[in-house]
Amino acid sequence: MTVPKSFKAAVVPAPGAQHVVSSRSLAPLESGEVAIKIHATAINPVDWKMRDHNVFMDEFPAVLGSDAAGVIEAVGPDVTGFAVGDRVFFQGIIGKYDFCTFQQFCKMPATLVAKTPSNITDEEAAGISLANMAAVVAFYDKSGHGLMPPWEKGGEQAGKGKAIVIIGGASSVGQYAIQLARLSGFERIITNASATNHAFLQSLGAHVVLDRAQSTAEDFITAIGDLTLDFVFDSISAKGTQTLCVEILQEAKQVASTHAVTLYVVHPKDTDPDVIALSQSKERKVDVKQVLALGSSPALRYLSEPLAQVLGGEDGYVAKRLFKPNRPRVVSGGLGAIEEALALNKKGVSGEKVVVRPFET
Numbered sequence: 001m002t003v004p005k006s007f008k009a010a011v012v013p014a015p016g017a018q019h020v021v022s023s024r025s026l027a028p029l030e031s032g033e034v035a036i037k038i039h040a041t042a043i044n045p046v047d048w049k050m051r052d053h054n055v056f057m058d059e060f061p062a063v064l065g066s067d068a069a070g071v072i073e074a075v076g077p078d079v080t081g082f083a084v085g086d087r088v089f090f091q092g093i094i095g096k097y098d099f100c101t102f103q104q105f106c107k108m109p110a111t112l113v114a115k116t117p118s119n120i121t122d123e124e125a126a127g128i129s130l131a132n133m134a135a136v137v138a139f140y141d142k143s144g145h146g147l148m149p150p151w152e153k154g155g156e157q158a159g160k161g162k163a164i165v166i167i168g169g170a171s172s173v174g175q176y177a178i179q180l181a182r183l184s185g186f187e188r189i190i191t192n193a194s195a196t197n198h199a200f201l202q203s204l205g206a207h208v209v210l211d212r213a214q215s216t217a218e219d220f221i222t223a224i225g226d227l228t229l230d231f232v233f234d235s236i237s238a239k240g241t242q243t244l245c246v247e248i249l250q251e252a253k254q255v256a257s258t259h260a261v262t263l264y265v266v267h268p269k270d271t272d273p274d275v276i277a278l279s280q281s282k283e284r285k286v287d288v289k290q291v292l293a294l295g296s297s298p299a300l301r302y303l304s305e306p307l308a309q310v311l312g313g314e315d316g317y318v319a320k321r322l323f324k325p326n327r328p329r330v331v332s333g334g335l336g337a338i339e340e341a342l343a344l345n346k347k348g349v350s351g352e353k354v355v356v357r358p359f360e361t
Contacts, residue, residue: 003035003073008359009103010338011061015054019102019338022061026098026107029076034110036088040357041101042067042127042328043345044172046094049266051342056095056266065101065338066092069116069125070359079110087116089312091129091304093296102338104359111305112296114312117319124325127353128311128318131172131326134293135180136303138233138261144291145231145259149303150183151310159186162230162256165220165248166190167241169206170197170351172326173263174235178204179323186230190223197351204324217247224252231259242275242288249286258284264292326353334359 003026010019029035047064050056057064069089072082082088090113093099098107116125138144148155164181168174169191181189182205192210193201201209208223229252232245245260260279262271271288279286295304310316317323329352331341337356345354 003105007104008335009063010065010335011063011102012051012057013061015057015060018051019342021335024061024063024097024103026105029074029107031076031078032109032111033076033107034072034079034082034088034113035074035076035105035107036068036070036090036113037073037105038068038070038101038103038359039122040069040126040355040359041065042130043341043354043356044130045345046130046266048342048346050094053266058095063097063100063102065103066094067126067130068092068101068106069122073105076107076110082110082113082115087122087125088113089116089125089128090114090308091133091295094294099296102335104335109296111301112308114308114316116312117314117316119319119321120325121328123328123330123355123357126355126357127172127326127328129295130293131353132176132311133295133304133307134173134263134291135177135233135235136307137291137293137300138177138263139180139184140303141291141300144261144289145233145257147184149306150180150185151306156183157185159184159230161187161227163188163190163224163227164230165224165232165245166206167192167232167234167244168236169193169201169209170212171235172353175201175204175324175326175351177233177235178206181205183317183322188224188227190220194350200351217244217251220248221252226253228254228256230256231261234260234262237263237265237290239272239275242271243278246275246279246286246288250282250284255284258286260286260288262288262290264290327351328353328355331356332358
């Protein structure tokens, strides 16, 4: 198999424009790179935020998308462990169009690619990488909370005897955060969601699931009980959820740290000023951290590369059912349906991941 000289892509032709299907080509593979034929791509909020706010797009037409699954189409020089035809999933590279996923083919550094195990579909695999990396950075990198990851010796006991609060458990990131908390050995994992998702989140590892519409900081503190609260992770990162994080940390009986880790949202870029003021308003000051989960960043390769190894393959977390992908909500129509899928994600989905396929047409 070889990459055709020209193939189809959904591109943003100009600032402020919506996607149109056009033709483009890939640069030749360099050392350590593989070419991938994309079978399915997941939709993440960063995709429509980039389009709406014209960020991470330096040239036009621009290609977006950074979460996908497919098969290896070609192998570049100095690549080991991969062969043409291997099923794979990966997080693309925002702003580098040859490495983005709203197109029929892309290329990737092989060290950032995971092999798709036989027990999941391409639609399931497509939604693993980006949201999972967001939770991984929040949990394990120094820009987040700085825990030892569970794939390192002793990391599976990092949360022993402690509680963790995860705001927004039914979101894509929240589902992965719950599972990482379980793999990290937290004694009590507390989250919130709508009632329809409570049983599902408990199946992922949550010990307590509170009602998203009615839960207060005091409800979380009651659920923590006499345990020490290690940190709070906000998988939504809106003003209201950030405020809730700060309130929980300020009022908890025992805390191991005062970290409220939230996701970097493309626009606005900074934590809300009212949240910052609240975080400094009481004797227990709260450190509100925002993390940006670019797995291709050299500073994060120490996490993203081993993560691909432990998640993928027939002996990885996913194959052993230690880690479950988001449940896909498939939008058919391929590249021509990208705008439909972006609108669905922007409107809001709960407990599911919007995924687009097929890409053959």
